[in-house]
Amino acid sequence: MTSLTHPQLSGLARNPAAPQDVLVRLVAHRAGRRGMTLRPGRLGDAVVEALLTHGDDISAVSLRGDRISPAMRRRIAEHPDPAIRDAFADFVRGTVDREVPLPIDALEEAYGRPRSELVRAPSPLLRAAVAQTWYDRPLAVQVELLADADPRVRAAATLRATPGVPPEWRDRCLADPATRGNIARHVPLTSAQFAQLMESEDSEVRQAVAANPHLSAEMTARLVDIDDPFVRVAVAQSHHVDHATRARLYARVEAEYADGSLDADVALNWGFAEPNWLRDAPLDERMRHLDNPDTGFRRVLASCHDLPEAAWHRLDNDPDLTVRRNAARRPQAPAPVLEELVRAHGDVFHIKPLLVEHPNFPRQALRTFVDEPNPNIRRLALHDPELPVTSLQELAAAAEPDLRRGVARHPGVTEALLEDLLADPDPHVADEAAANAALRPARMYRILTAASL
Numbered sequence: 001m002t003s004l005t006h007p008q009l010s011g012l013a014r015n016p017a018a019p020q021d022v023l024v025r026l027v028a029h030r031a032g033r034r035g036m037t038l039r040p041g042r043l044g045d046a047v048v049e050a051l052l053t054h055g056d057d058i059s060a061v062s063l064r065g066d067r068i069s070p071a072m073r074r075r076i077a078e079h080p081d082p083a084i085r086d087a088f089a090d091f092v093r094g095t096v097d098r099e100v101p102l103p104i105d106a107l108e109e110a111y112g113r114p115r116s117e118l119v120r121a122p123s124p125l126l127r128a129a130v131a132q133t134w135y136d137r138p139l140a141v142q143v144e145l146l147a148d149a150d151p152r153v154r155a156a157a158t159l160r161a162t163p164g165v166p167p168e169w170r171d172r173c174l175a176d177p178a179t180r181g182n183i184a185r186h187v188p189l190t191s192a193q194f195a196q197l198m199e200s201e202d203s204e205v206r207q208a209v210a211a212n213p214h215l216s217a218e219m220t221a222r223l224v225d226i227d228d229p230f231v232r233v234a235v236a237q238s239h240h241v242d243h244a245t246r247a248r249l250y251a252r253v254e255a256e257y258a259d260g261s262l263d264a265d266v267a268l269n270w271g272f273a274e275p276n277w278l279r280d281a282p283l284d285e286r287m288r289h290l291d292n293p294d295t296g297f298r299r300v301l302a303s304c305h306d307l308p309e310a311a312w313h314r315l316d317n318d319p320d321l322t323v324r325r326n327a328a329r330r331p332q333a334p335a336p337v338l339e340e341l342v343r344a345h346g347d348v349f350h351i352k353p354l355l356v357e358h359p360n361f362p363r364q365a366l367r368t369f370v371d372e373p374n375p376n377i378r379r380l381a382l383h384d385p386e387l388p389v390t391s392l393q394e395l396a397a398a399a400e401p402d403l404r405r406g407v408a409r410h411p412g413v414t415e416a417l418l419e420d421l422l423a424d425p426d427p428h429v430a431d432e433a434a435a436n437a438a439l440r441p442a443r444m445y446r447i448l449t450a451a452s453l
Contacts (some may be wrong), residue, residue, distance in 0.1 A: 011434030
Protein backbone atom coordinates (compact mmCIF):
# COMPACT_ATOMS: atom_id res chain seq x y z
CA MET A 1 0.00 0.00 0.00
CA THR A 2 1.12 3.56 -0.62
CA SER A 3 2.68 5.34 2.31
CA LEU A 4 1.34 8.89 2.45
CA THR A 5 4.42 10.13 4.31
CA HIS A 6 7.16 8.04 2.64
CA PRO A 7 5.77 7.08 -0.80
CA GLN A 8 9.21 6.57 -2.36
CA LEU A 9 9.88 3.77 0.11
CA SER A 10 6.54 2.02 -0.34
CA GLY A 11 6.86 2.26 -4.12
CA LEU A 12 10.45 1.05 -4.16
CA ALA A 13 9.37 -2.05 -2.23
CA ARG A 14 7.18 -2.98 -5.23
CA ASN A 15 9.82 -2.23 -7.86
CA PRO A 16 10.45 -5.47 -9.81
CA ALA A 17 14.00 -4.33 -10.63
CA ALA A 18 15.00 -3.60 -7.03
CA PRO A 19 18.08 -5.63 -6.00
CA GLN A 20 17.71 -7.90 -3.00
CA ASP A 21 19.96 -5.76 -0.81
CA VAL A 22 17.68 -2.78 -1.49
CA LEU A 23 14.68 -4.80 -0.32
CA VAL A 24 16.52 -5.99 2.77
CA ARG A 25 17.33 -2.40 3.74
CA LEU A 26 13.78 -1.23 2.96
CA VAL A 27 12.07 -3.55 5.43
CA ALA A 28 13.74 -1.71 8.31
CA HIS A 29 11.19 1.06 7.61
CA ARG A 30 7.46 0.72 8.16
CA ALA A 31 6.66 2.24 4.74
CA GLY A 32 8.93 -0.29 3.05
CA ARG A 33 7.24 -3.16 4.86
CA ARG A 34 3.78 -1.92 3.89
CA GLY A 35 4.81 -1.64 0.25
CA MET A 36 6.31 -5.13 0.39
CA THR A 37 2.88 -6.63 1.11
CA LEU A 38 1.88 -5.76 -2.47
CA ARG A 39 5.10 -6.94 -4.10
CA PRO A 40 4.31 -9.75 -6.58
CA GLY A 41 6.26 -12.98 -6.76
CA ARG A 42 8.37 -14.88 -4.25
CA LEU A 43 10.43 -13.01 -1.68
CA GLY A 44 14.06 -14.04 -1.24
CA ASP A 45 14.99 -15.75 2.00
CA ALA A 46 17.16 -12.79 3.04
CA VAL A 47 14.20 -10.43 2.61
CA VAL A 48 11.95 -12.72 4.66
CA GLU A 49 14.59 -12.90 7.40
CA ALA A 50 14.74 -9.11 7.43
CA LEU A 51 10.96 -8.91 7.68
CA LEU A 52 11.02 -11.32 10.61
CA THR A 53 13.67 -9.16 12.27
CA HIS A 54 12.11 -5.74 11.71
CA GLY A 55 8.48 -6.55 11.01
CA ASP A 56 5.42 -7.31 13.06
CA ASP A 57 2.30 -9.44 12.88
CA ILE A 58 0.85 -7.17 10.15
CA SER A 59 3.74 -7.67 7.73
CA ALA A 60 3.95 -11.36 8.69
CA VAL A 61 0.41 -11.98 7.41
CA SER A 62 1.66 -11.99 3.80
CA LEU A 63 4.49 -14.45 4.49
CA ARG A 64 2.71 -17.58 3.35
CA GLY A 65 2.23 -20.07 0.54
CA ASP A 66 4.33 -19.80 -2.61
CA ARG A 67 5.30 -16.25 -1.68
CA ILE A 68 8.11 -17.69 0.47
CA SER A 69 10.37 -20.72 0.20
CA PRO A 70 9.66 -24.02 2.03
CA ALA A 71 12.62 -23.26 4.29
CA MET A 72 11.09 -19.94 5.31
CA ARG A 73 7.69 -21.55 5.86
CA ARG A 74 9.37 -23.92 8.32
CA ARG A 75 11.21 -20.99 9.87
CA ILE A 76 7.94 -19.13 10.50
CA ALA A 77 6.18 -22.25 11.79
CA GLU A 78 8.92 -22.55 14.45
CA HIS A 79 9.13 -18.84 15.26
CA PRO A 80 9.18 -18.18 19.04
CA ASP A 81 6.74 -15.24 18.80
CA PRO A 82 3.18 -16.52 18.40
CA ALA A 83 2.14 -13.17 16.89
CA ILE A 84 4.53 -13.88 14.00
CA ARG A 85 4.07 -17.63 13.92
CA ASP A 86 0.29 -17.43 13.75
CA ALA A 87 -0.09 -14.10 11.93
CA PHE A 88 -1.86 -15.45 8.85
CA ALA A 89 -4.01 -17.90 10.79
CA ASP A 90 -5.04 -15.19 13.26
CA PHE A 91 -5.90 -12.84 10.39
CA VAL A 92 -8.10 -15.48 8.74
CA ARG A 93 -9.82 -16.42 12.00
CA GLY A 94 -10.54 -12.78 12.75
CA THR A 95 -11.94 -12.31 9.25
CA VAL A 96 -14.16 -15.37 9.65
CA ASP A 97 -15.44 -14.04 12.97
CA ARG A 98 -16.38 -10.78 11.20
CA GLU A 99 -18.28 -12.87 8.63
CA VAL A 100 -16.20 -11.58 5.72
CA PRO A 101 -15.76 -14.17 2.93
CA LEU A 102 -12.29 -15.54 2.16
CA PRO A 103 -11.10 -17.98 -0.53
CA ILE A 104 -11.48 -21.62 0.45
CA ASP A 105 -7.75 -22.32 0.08
CA ALA A 106 -6.99 -19.56 2.59
CA LEU A 107 -9.34 -21.22 5.07
CA GLU A 108 -7.66 -24.58 4.53
CA GLU A 109 -4.18 -23.11 5.04
CA ALA A 110 -5.11 -21.13 8.15
CA TYR A 111 -6.94 -23.95 9.90
CA GLY A 112 -4.65 -26.70 8.63
CA ARG A 113 -7.51 -28.94 7.57
CA PRO A 114 -9.13 -29.81 4.22
CA ARG A 115 -12.45 -28.26 3.27
CA SER A 116 -14.18 -31.61 3.68
CA GLU A 117 -13.38 -31.39 7.41
CA LEU A 118 -13.82 -27.65 7.81
CA VAL A 119 -17.40 -27.95 6.64
CA ARG A 120 -18.05 -29.92 9.86
CA ALA A 121 -16.05 -27.62 12.15
CA PRO A 122 -17.53 -26.82 15.59
CA SER A 123 -17.71 -23.10 14.77
CA PRO A 124 -20.86 -22.17 12.82
CA LEU A 125 -19.12 -19.07 11.49
CA LEU A 126 -16.39 -21.25 9.98
CA ARG A 127 -18.96 -23.62 8.49
CA ALA A 128 -20.77 -20.63 7.01
CA ALA A 129 -17.48 -19.30 5.60
CA VAL A 130 -16.84 -22.65 3.91
CA ALA A 131 -20.37 -22.69 2.51
CA GLN A 132 -19.84 -19.24 1.01
CA THR A 133 -16.58 -20.05 -0.79
CA TRP A 134 -16.54 -23.78 -1.57
CA TYR A 135 -18.40 -23.23 -4.81
CA ASP A 136 -18.04 -26.70 -6.33
CA ARG A 137 -18.92 -28.69 -3.23
CA PRO A 138 -20.58 -32.09 -3.81
CA LEU A 139 -24.32 -32.35 -3.45
CA ALA A 140 -23.93 -34.58 -0.37
CA VAL A 141 -22.02 -31.79 1.36
CA GLN A 142 -24.68 -29.29 0.29
CA VAL A 143 -27.35 -31.44 1.92
CA GLU A 144 -25.35 -31.44 5.15
CA LEU A 145 -25.21 -27.66 5.06
CA LEU A 146 -28.94 -27.38 4.38
CA ALA A 147 -29.54 -29.47 7.51
CA ASP A 148 -27.11 -27.48 9.67
CA ALA A 149 -28.43 -26.43 13.07
CA ASP A 150 -27.25 -22.83 12.65
CA PRO A 151 -29.36 -20.52 10.44
CA ARG A 152 -26.25 -18.59 9.33
CA VAL A 153 -24.82 -21.75 7.80
CA ARG A 154 -28.07 -22.62 6.03
CA ALA A 155 -28.33 -19.08 4.67
CA ALA A 156 -24.74 -19.17 3.38
CA ALA A 157 -25.37 -22.51 1.68
CA THR A 158 -28.24 -21.06 -0.35
CA LEU A 159 -26.81 -17.69 -1.33
CA ARG A 160 -26.05 -18.87 -4.88
CA ALA A 161 -27.99 -20.84 -7.43
CA THR A 162 -25.29 -23.53 -7.41
CA PRO A 163 -24.79 -26.23 -6.26
CA GLY A 164 -28.52 -25.94 -5.84
CA VAL A 165 -31.17 -27.47 -3.63
CA PRO A 166 -32.52 -31.00 -4.33
CA PRO A 167 -36.28 -31.05 -5.05
CA GLU A 168 -36.96 -33.07 -1.91
CA TRP A 169 -35.40 -30.29 0.21
CA ARG A 170 -37.17 -27.33 -1.34
CA ASP A 171 -40.31 -27.33 0.81
CA ARG A 172 -38.21 -27.48 3.96
CA CYS A 173 -35.94 -24.66 2.79
CA LEU A 174 -38.89 -22.50 1.69
CA ALA A 175 -40.38 -22.88 5.16
CA ASP A 176 -37.10 -21.86 6.81
CA PRO A 177 -36.83 -18.06 7.38
CA ALA A 178 -33.03 -18.32 7.01
CA THR A 179 -33.22 -19.73 3.50
CA ARG A 180 -36.65 -18.79 2.18
CA GLY A 181 -35.59 -15.64 0.34
CA ASN A 182 -32.55 -17.26 -1.26
CA ILE A 183 -34.48 -20.32 -2.38
CA ALA A 184 -37.38 -18.26 -3.71
CA ARG A 185 -34.95 -16.43 -5.99
CA HIS A 186 -33.23 -19.48 -7.48
CA VAL A 187 -35.20 -22.73 -7.64
CA PRO A 188 -38.08 -23.78 -9.92
CA LEU A 189 -41.27 -23.39 -7.91
CA THR A 190 -44.36 -25.57 -7.95
CA SER A 191 -47.76 -23.89 -8.01
CA ALA A 192 -48.25 -24.74 -4.35
CA GLN A 193 -44.85 -23.35 -3.37
CA PHE A 194 -45.48 -20.17 -5.32
CA ALA A 195 -48.89 -19.72 -3.69
CA GLN A 196 -47.38 -20.19 -0.24
CA LEU A 197 -44.69 -17.59 -0.91
CA MET A 198 -47.25 -15.12 -2.23
CA GLU A 199 -48.99 -15.23 1.15
CA SER A 200 -45.85 -13.87 2.80
CA GLU A 201 -45.96 -10.31 4.07
CA ASP A 202 -42.18 -10.07 3.72
CA SER A 203 -41.47 -7.71 0.82
CA GLU A 204 -37.99 -9.18 0.32
CA VAL A 205 -39.48 -12.63 -0.23
CA ARG A 206 -41.87 -11.32 -2.89
CA GLN A 207 -39.02 -9.43 -4.56
CA ALA A 208 -37.01 -12.66 -4.62
CA VAL A 209 -39.92 -14.52 -6.20
CA ALA A 210 -40.29 -11.83 -8.86
CA ALA A 211 -36.59 -12.23 -9.77
CA ASN A 212 -36.87 -16.02 -10.13
CA PRO A 213 -36.03 -16.93 -13.76
CA HIS A 214 -38.11 -20.14 -13.64
CA LEU A 215 -41.58 -18.61 -13.16
CA SER A 216 -44.41 -19.71 -15.40
CA ALA A 217 -46.63 -17.31 -17.31
CA GLU A 218 -49.40 -17.83 -14.76
CA MET A 219 -47.08 -17.01 -11.86
CA THR A 220 -45.78 -13.92 -13.60
CA ALA A 221 -49.33 -12.73 -14.22
CA ARG A 222 -50.05 -12.88 -10.48
CA LEU A 223 -47.11 -10.58 -9.77
CA VAL A 224 -48.09 -7.84 -12.21
CA ASP A 225 -50.29 -5.88 -9.81
CA ILE A 226 -48.12 -6.11 -6.67
CA ASP A 227 -47.49 -2.62 -5.30
CA ASP A 228 -43.70 -2.76 -5.14
CA PRO A 229 -41.32 -1.03 -7.60
CA PHE A 230 -38.74 -3.80 -7.28
CA VAL A 231 -41.34 -6.40 -8.19
CA ARG A 232 -42.64 -4.31 -11.10
CA VAL A 233 -39.18 -3.88 -12.63
CA ALA A 234 -38.39 -7.59 -12.21
CA VAL A 235 -41.70 -8.60 -13.80
CA ALA A 236 -41.18 -6.13 -16.64
CA GLN A 237 -38.03 -8.06 -17.58
CA SER A 238 -39.83 -11.41 -17.79
CA HIS A 239 -40.17 -13.16 -21.14
CA HIS A 240 -43.84 -13.78 -20.28
CA VAL A 241 -44.73 -10.06 -20.37
CA ASP A 242 -45.87 -8.33 -23.54
CA HIS A 243 -44.71 -4.88 -24.62
CA ALA A 244 -47.85 -3.10 -23.43
CA THR A 245 -47.67 -4.59 -19.93
CA ARG A 246 -43.94 -3.90 -19.74
CA ALA A 247 -44.52 -0.25 -20.69
CA ARG A 248 -47.28 0.08 -18.11
CA LEU A 249 -45.10 -1.37 -15.34
CA TYR A 250 -42.19 0.92 -16.14
CA ALA A 251 -44.46 3.96 -16.41
CA ARG A 252 -45.77 3.27 -12.91
CA VAL A 253 -42.28 3.00 -11.41
CA GLU A 254 -41.08 6.08 -13.29
CA ALA A 255 -44.03 8.05 -11.91
CA GLU A 256 -43.13 6.95 -8.39
CA TYR A 257 -39.52 7.96 -9.04
CA ALA A 258 -40.68 11.39 -10.21
CA ASP A 259 -42.62 11.71 -6.95
CA GLY A 260 -39.42 11.15 -4.97
CA SER A 261 -39.66 7.43 -4.15
CA LEU A 262 -36.23 6.13 -3.09
CA ASP A 263 -37.30 2.52 -3.76
CA ALA A 264 -38.33 3.43 -7.28
CA ASP A 265 -34.99 5.19 -7.82
CA VAL A 266 -33.06 2.10 -6.70
CA ALA A 267 -35.26 -0.26 -8.70
CA LEU A 268 -34.89 1.78 -11.88
CA ASN A 269 -31.35 3.07 -11.69
CA TRP A 270 -29.34 0.98 -9.25
CA GLY A 271 -30.54 -2.56 -9.81
CA PHE A 272 -28.27 -5.06 -11.56
CA ALA A 273 -30.94 -7.45 -12.80
CA GLU A 274 -31.21 -7.91 -16.56
CA PRO A 275 -33.32 -10.15 -18.81
CA ASN A 276 -30.53 -12.71 -19.12
CA TRP A 277 -32.95 -15.29 -20.56
CA LEU A 278 -32.78 -13.27 -23.79
CA ARG A 279 -29.24 -14.54 -24.52
CA ASP A 280 -30.55 -18.08 -24.92
CA ALA A 281 -33.65 -17.16 -26.95
CA PRO A 282 -33.83 -17.95 -30.68
CA LEU A 283 -32.35 -15.29 -32.92
CA ASP A 284 -35.69 -14.18 -34.36
CA GLU A 285 -37.08 -13.64 -30.85
CA ARG A 286 -34.01 -11.66 -29.81
CA MET A 287 -34.27 -9.48 -32.88
CA ARG A 288 -37.75 -8.43 -31.86
CA HIS A 289 -36.15 -6.59 -28.93
CA LEU A 290 -33.86 -4.47 -31.09
CA ASP A 291 -36.19 -1.49 -30.54
CA ASN A 292 -37.26 -2.41 -27.01
CA PRO A 293 -37.56 0.84 -25.01
CA ASP A 294 -36.12 -0.99 -21.99
CA THR A 295 -32.37 -0.37 -22.13
CA GLY A 296 -31.68 -3.63 -20.30
CA PHE A 297 -33.07 -5.68 -23.18
CA ARG A 298 -30.95 -3.87 -25.76
CA ARG A 299 -27.90 -4.13 -23.49
CA VAL A 300 -28.30 -7.91 -23.23
CA LEU A 301 -28.92 -8.14 -26.95
CA ALA A 302 -25.70 -6.23 -27.61
CA SER A 303 -23.77 -8.81 -25.56
CA CYS A 304 -24.70 -11.55 -28.06
CA HIS A 305 -22.19 -12.20 -30.83
CA ASP A 306 -24.30 -13.83 -33.53
CA LEU A 307 -26.44 -10.91 -34.69
CA PRO A 308 -26.74 -9.86 -38.35
CA GLU A 309 -24.80 -6.84 -39.58
CA ALA A 310 -27.90 -4.65 -39.75
CA ALA A 311 -28.49 -5.22 -36.04
CA TRP A 312 -24.93 -4.21 -35.19
CA HIS A 313 -25.36 -0.99 -37.14
CA ARG A 314 -28.40 -0.17 -35.00
CA LEU A 315 -26.71 -1.11 -31.72
CA ASP A 316 -23.54 0.81 -32.56
CA ASN A 317 -25.76 3.89 -32.85
CA ASP A 318 -28.02 3.16 -29.89
CA PRO A 319 -28.95 6.24 -27.82
CA ASP A 320 -27.71 4.49 -24.66
CA LEU A 321 -23.95 4.47 -24.07
CA THR A 322 -23.95 1.16 -22.15
CA VAL A 323 -25.59 -0.55 -25.12
CA ARG A 324 -22.99 0.86 -27.50
CA ARG A 325 -20.18 -0.26 -25.22
CA ASN A 326 -21.58 -3.79 -25.00
CA ALA A 327 -21.84 -3.94 -28.79
CA ALA A 328 -18.25 -2.72 -29.15
CA ARG A 329 -17.00 -5.73 -27.17
CA ARG A 330 -17.99 -8.18 -29.91
CA PRO A 331 -15.00 -9.87 -31.58
CA GLN A 332 -15.78 -8.37 -35.00
CA ALA A 333 -16.26 -4.77 -33.83
CA PRO A 334 -14.84 -2.44 -36.55
CA ALA A 335 -11.84 -0.26 -35.73
CA PRO A 336 -13.66 3.03 -36.56
CA VAL A 337 -16.52 2.12 -34.20
CA LEU A 338 -14.10 1.40 -31.36
CA GLU A 339 -12.06 4.55 -31.89
CA GLU A 340 -15.07 6.83 -32.21
CA LEU A 341 -16.68 5.40 -29.06
CA VAL A 342 -13.55 5.73 -26.95
CA ARG A 343 -12.67 9.16 -28.30
CA ALA A 344 -16.13 10.47 -27.49
CA HIS A 345 -16.73 8.77 -24.13
CA GLY A 346 -13.47 7.28 -22.85
CA ASP A 347 -13.26 3.77 -21.43
CA VAL A 348 -14.67 2.02 -18.37
CA PHE A 349 -11.57 1.24 -16.34
CA HIS A 350 -13.15 -1.32 -14.00
CA ILE A 351 -14.36 -3.54 -16.87
CA LYS A 352 -11.61 -5.70 -18.33
CA PRO A 353 -10.43 -5.93 -20.98
CA LEU A 354 -10.65 -2.26 -21.89
CA LEU A 355 -11.98 -1.26 -25.29
CA VAL A 356 -8.52 0.09 -26.17
CA GLU A 357 -7.25 -3.45 -25.57
CA HIS A 358 -9.65 -4.89 -28.15
CA PRO A 359 -7.68 -6.66 -30.93
CA ASN A 360 -9.37 -4.45 -33.54
CA PHE A 361 -8.67 -1.17 -31.80
CA PRO A 362 -6.36 0.98 -33.98
CA ARG A 363 -3.26 1.19 -31.79
CA GLN A 364 -1.89 4.10 -33.80
CA ALA A 365 -4.80 6.22 -32.58
CA LEU A 366 -3.76 6.00 -28.92
CA ARG A 367 -1.12 8.71 -29.06
CA THR A 368 -3.61 11.12 -30.62
CA PHE A 369 -5.59 11.03 -27.36
CA VAL A 370 -2.91 13.18 -25.73
CA ASP A 371 -4.58 16.22 -27.30
CA GLU A 372 -8.09 15.40 -26.07
CA PRO A 373 -9.49 17.85 -23.47
CA ASN A 374 -11.07 15.11 -21.31
CA PRO A 375 -8.42 13.77 -18.87
CA ASN A 376 -10.12 10.35 -18.78
CA ILE A 377 -9.55 10.08 -22.51
CA ARG A 378 -6.05 11.56 -22.39
CA ARG A 379 -4.91 8.90 -19.93
CA LEU A 380 -5.73 6.21 -22.52
CA ALA A 381 -2.78 7.46 -24.58
CA LEU A 382 -0.59 5.87 -21.92
CA HIS A 383 -1.66 2.43 -23.18
CA ASP A 384 0.75 3.03 -26.04
CA PRO A 385 4.04 1.55 -24.74
CA GLU A 386 5.97 3.58 -27.34
CA LEU A 387 4.36 6.92 -26.56
CA PRO A 388 6.83 9.70 -27.54
CA VAL A 389 8.78 11.39 -24.76
CA THR A 390 7.24 14.75 -25.68
CA SER A 391 3.79 13.29 -25.01
CA LEU A 392 4.92 11.82 -21.71
CA GLN A 393 6.29 15.20 -20.73
CA GLU A 394 3.02 16.88 -21.58
CA LEU A 395 1.01 14.40 -19.52
CA ALA A 396 3.49 14.60 -16.63
CA ALA A 397 2.79 18.34 -16.44
CA ALA A 398 -0.99 17.83 -16.23
CA ALA A 399 -2.94 19.09 -13.24
CA GLU A 400 -4.69 15.74 -12.80
CA PRO A 401 -2.76 13.34 -10.49
CA ASP A 402 -4.13 10.30 -12.37
CA LEU A 403 -2.37 11.43 -15.54
CA ARG A 404 0.93 12.00 -13.73
CA ARG A 405 0.49 8.65 -12.01
CA GLY A 406 0.04 6.98 -15.39
CA VAL A 407 3.25 8.55 -16.67
CA ALA A 408 5.05 7.32 -13.55
CA ARG A 409 3.99 3.76 -14.44
CA HIS A 410 4.84 4.03 -18.14
CA PRO A 411 7.65 1.77 -19.40
CA GLY A 412 9.03 4.54 -21.63
CA VAL A 413 9.41 7.16 -18.91
CA THR A 414 12.80 8.90 -18.96
CA GLU A 415 15.21 9.26 -16.06
CA ALA A 416 14.58 13.03 -15.95
CA LEU A 417 10.80 12.55 -15.83
CA LEU A 418 11.09 9.93 -13.11
CA GLU A 419 13.15 12.36 -11.04
CA ASP A 420 10.38 14.97 -11.27
CA LEU A 421 7.67 12.42 -10.50
CA LEU A 422 9.53 11.09 -7.47
CA ALA A 423 9.13 14.57 -6.00
CA ASP A 424 5.47 14.90 -6.99
CA PRO A 425 3.25 16.37 -4.24
CA ASP A 426 0.76 13.54 -4.71
CA PRO A 427 2.09 10.50 -2.78
CA HIS A 428 0.48 8.04 -5.19
CA VAL A 429 2.42 9.55 -8.08
CA ALA A 430 5.71 9.38 -6.18
CA ASP A 431 4.94 5.80 -5.14
CA GLU A 432 4.38 4.73 -8.76
CA ALA A 433 7.57 6.47 -9.88
CA ALA A 434 9.60 4.59 -7.28
CA ALA A 435 7.96 1.32 -8.38
CA ASN A 436 8.89 1.79 -12.06
CA ALA A 437 11.42 -0.81 -13.25
CA ALA A 438 13.16 1.93 -15.26
CA LEU A 439 14.44 3.48 -12.03
CA ARG A 440 18.20 3.05 -11.92
CA PRO A 441 19.76 1.17 -8.96
CA ALA A 442 21.94 4.19 -8.15
CA ARG A 443 18.77 6.25 -7.62
CA MET A 444 17.31 3.50 -5.45
CA TYR A 445 20.33 3.63 -3.16
CA ARG A 446 20.05 7.42 -2.90
CA ILE A 447 16.42 7.01 -1.78
CA LEU A 448 17.57 4.61 0.94
CA THR A 449 20.37 6.92 2.04
CA ALA A 450 17.98 9.87 2.27
CA ALA A 451 15.78 7.78 4.56
CA SER A 452 18.79 6.77 6.69
CA LEU A 453 18.42 3.13 5.70
